[in-house]
Each structure stands twice: as structure tokens, then as C-alpha cells.
Amino acid sequence: MKPESIADIKQKLVTITTAEDPYVKSLREDSRAGVQTALKQFDRKLEKQVALLKKRQEMSQFEQQAYKEGYQLIAGIDEVGRGPLAGPVISAAVILPKDCDILGLNDSKQLSEAKRNQLFDEINQKAVAIGIGLVDQTEIDAINIYQASKKAMMLAVEQLSKTPDYLLVDAMTLPMETAQQSLIKGDARSISIAAASIIAKVTRDRLMKEYSLEYPFYGFERNAGYGTKEHLLALEEHGITPIHRLTFAPVKNYVK
Template structure:
């Protein structure tokens, strides 16, 4: 460990940035005991950062506890499955099923609604790197109108399962039961409590958001690039002015006096 007594505050900041987290327990006391207030502050901030990271590691370990129990039983190909887009007025409902390597432990994985857009996109890339296999299911508005959104969601899930190259030994699903011969476990609030389901939620969300960006280019009046088809005041105002597009769900907008 380098002596910091003869280093300037700027040099110390640059030095800290280059250190590995394993060095922090020895580095933090040195910084906090320095006679300079600015250096003490660096130590305090590093201590807070380390504590926050340790807390996040523990949260991910807790999220993985369901999967870990099955891994210990030799059940390795666990498919996490989740949907996005059940509530919007426009666009498809999208599902993802993902089988992750047992050692996947990406920090900040969570229910996709709780993850900032930039972080979702980064995590999506990382999770796909960790995937043994994954697939997307997509059901568009006409099928949603015919089946209702619950049955359309289940169809999207079974469609995604059919696309997998590897058959899961077990499915973890967010509070649903679907028609499949694969053993399944429904978990209430699964996207916030199961690592595999949360991972599926993130991948599905990124996929659907990118799709809505494409729809925005075709129908720019509705603000799909930021409302993602949900019924914001701006979206409803555009609907009443321009009428529905081919991607709007008739069964959802009929209460607005539109068909």
C-alpha cells in the first residue's frame, strides 16, 4: 500500500480511483486518519461507497437464494420468465425467458421498473453475456383484443419457451401459471425477489422499449419514444386528435370513446 503522506489531494484522488476494492479496508483508515480535511472526506466517501456496494452484494445474494436452493439440488437450467407491457394502450405485450449460468451475479439487477434506462441497457447486455439461452415472446394488439391481456401474456410466454434451444428444468414465473409440461413455480412479486425473473424483466423491457422507439418513428404524434404506449395525458390527447394507429389496443381504448 502506497504512503499518502507526501501526496497531494489531487494525487490521492487519482490514486484511489485506480485501487481495487480488495484494498479498500486498508486504504480507508489511512485516508480518514490523514490530517487534511479533504483527504478525510475522500476516506469517508470511499467508506460510504464500500458500504453501499456491500449492501447491494447482500441484496443480490438474497435475490438469488431461490435459485441457489435449486442449484444445490442439481437443477441448473432454471428459466426466469416475465412480461412487460400488460398495461399500455398501444404496442405488444413482450415476454422473455432466460436461463442464466449459476454464477451470474450482476449487481443492481431488479424489477425493470426500478432500474434507470441507462442501467437497464447495460444490465441487459451483461445478462445476455451470462445467458445459457434466452428467447423473446411477442403478442400484438389484435391478439390481445381477441384473447384479453392475461391470456395474451400467457401466450407470449409459451411462445418464448417454444423458441428456446435448451429446455429448462424449472421455470420461475412472476405470479402466473402457464400451460407447459416444464415444472414451474409462481412467485408473487417475482421480478423484485427472484434474480432470474428480474433478469427476464430487464431483457423484455429493453426489447420492448427499443420496439416502441421504432414505432415512434412511424407514429411520432403519440410520444411512443417516452411513454412506451402507456396512457399518459399527452398520449390520450393525441389519440383524441389523430385517432388510433394499427398498434393501438381497441379493447383498451374503447373506454376513451375511441375504436
């Protein structure tokens, strides 16, 4: 009988989720180089899956503790955009389902743009509720970036379609009556805050790409308003735009 083709073997391995599967065990006896290469790829995929499952379990500890204490709707909250010279600060609040099965959630800064976009879509599909809070550059200049970040977070919570009974907040305590926990580097420690970090960053990056069409010299589609060399040179040559933060150095040097 003609041996099974390598292509067919790879196709079958895609659907198998354990190394103990009888079919996988039988392939271990197949000495063909192509089969052994396919098995190595399969083993690496399983190792990655195990690592992602372990990471998700580690990052669910704060949510699980809140569930044990009787809370039901736990919102993770994070903001993006404190440091840029232009554009708003944006916050997101995300309530994930109790049995959240999203793998790969992490601090948005640690993820590639492609991975952020993929997770952004998955979070939007699976989240119980998502809220977005935006505070623009004019208000940032008026009340300072710390207060603006806090306000954006509160707005995000208010925008949720379901009222949370517990908040997990990245490095901030909010003046709200809802029970809450502030976590330093929470976007790398809590799946809910990580989800909020991804929603906030993708939302803000896309907004800054839209602004780049209106203000093409500053590289907003690449730097999201941060003070890159390209951005600073454009400030020198073209001056400030209506979306620049006038109280931030060196932007304030160009205010007439």
C-alpha cells in the same frame, strides 16, 4: 518528501475493495481535508457494494433452492406491456449462470433507464440463454391480454437456445411440463425473473421508440403506449393507429 496528491489517492482507491487494506488504513491518519473526503466517498462506495451483494444473495434464494434440488438450467420469466393502449406484450426468459455475478438486478420498474440499459447489456453478455416472446395488438384483441401474456411467456421459453429444467415465473403458471414455481412480485424477489423483467422492458421500450417515428403524435417514445394525457389527447385529435389495442378503453371509443 512531497505528500501524495489527492488525485493519485483517488485513483488508487478505485482499485481497492476492502476497508482493511493497509493503504486505506494509512490514509485514515492523513489529516488533509481532500484525503478525508476521498475516504468518505470510498466508504460510501463500499457500503453500496455490500448492500448490492446482500440484495443479490437475498434474490438468489429461489435459484439456490432449485440447484439444491438438482435442477441445472433455471429460467426466469417475466412479461412487460399488459397495461398499455398500444403495442405488443413482450416477455423474456433468461437463464443466468449458476455463479451469476451481476449486481443491481431488480424489478425493471424500480431502475432508471440508464441502469436498465447498462444491466441489459451485462445480462446479454453473461446469460447462458435469453428468449423473447412477442404477441402483437391484433392477437391481444383476439384472445385477451391475460392469455396473450401467457402465450408471450411460453414463446420466450421456446426461444431459449438451451432447454430449461426449471422455471421461475412472475405471477403466472404456464401450461408446460417443465417444473416451475410462480412468484408474486417475482421480479423483485428472484434475480432470474428480474433479469427477464429488464430484458423484456428494454426490448419493448426500444420497439415503442421505433413506432414513435412512424406515429409521432402519441409520445410512444416517452409513454411506451400507456394512456398518458399526451397519448389520450392524440387519440382524440388523430384517432387510432394500426398498433392500438382496439378492445382497450378508451381506444375502442374511436373504432369506426
